[in-house]
Amino acid sequence: MSTTVEVVALHVSPVHAYEGRPADGPRPDPEPVSRDRVVVRAGLGLVGDRYFNRPAHRRAAVTFFAAESLDHVAEALGLAAAPDPLLVRRNVVLRGFDVDALARHDVFALDSGDGPVRFEVGRPANPCAWMDAVIAPGAFAALRRRGGVRCVPLDDGVLGRGPAVLLA
Structure with a gap:
């Protein structure tokens, strides 16, 4: 199945910002x-x-997150706008695909224009209590079962922000 998605945000950080x-x-x-x-x-x-x-x-090693989860947080908490997707500290934020519906060992590919890169789903990326501090009180609960997935990349490649095709 081929789905047109948008890579909304890409996040790479050499350190943990949410410690302590x-x-x-x-x-x-x-x-x-x-x-x-x-x-x-x-x-x-x-x-x-x-x-x-x-x-x-x-x-x-690589976390995927659905931007629609932030829309849900904004609606559930009465926020004026969806929170910045970088606040959840997930590597790849997609719009247009329910990444939380993926199951352990599912394989999918993402092609943002430089060729497809395959990933295997490892486990859910559960949200943490930090979400209440960096987004708004109640965000941690609103993100339960909407925290994304942790994956292992199966191919070398490049991902870019913007339109992409997801093959599941």
Whole structure:
């Protein structure tokens, strides 16, 4: 099945910003985390990301998230607009596909113009309590079962922001 999607945001960060207690606030990123393009390495993750080539995260090195989940948060919490997709700290934010409906070991491909890159779903990317601190109180609960999925890349390639095709 081929679905036209939009890559809304790409996020690569060499450090964890959400460590410690949410009341203390996030740690500042040492460099901008938003990317127009990211380099994917099979079995390793996104070049420059904190989970790249980490043995404990190889089966969960790349996270995917549905932008529609942020629309749900805005509606559920009465926010004026959907939160910034980079706040959830997921690597790839898509609009137009329910990534949370993917099951463990599902394989899908994303082609944003530089050729398809395949990913295998590992496990859900459950939201954390930090969402209440960085988005709004209640965001953590609103994102339950809408936190995205953790994947392992099966191919080398490049992903870019903008229109894309998802093959599931």
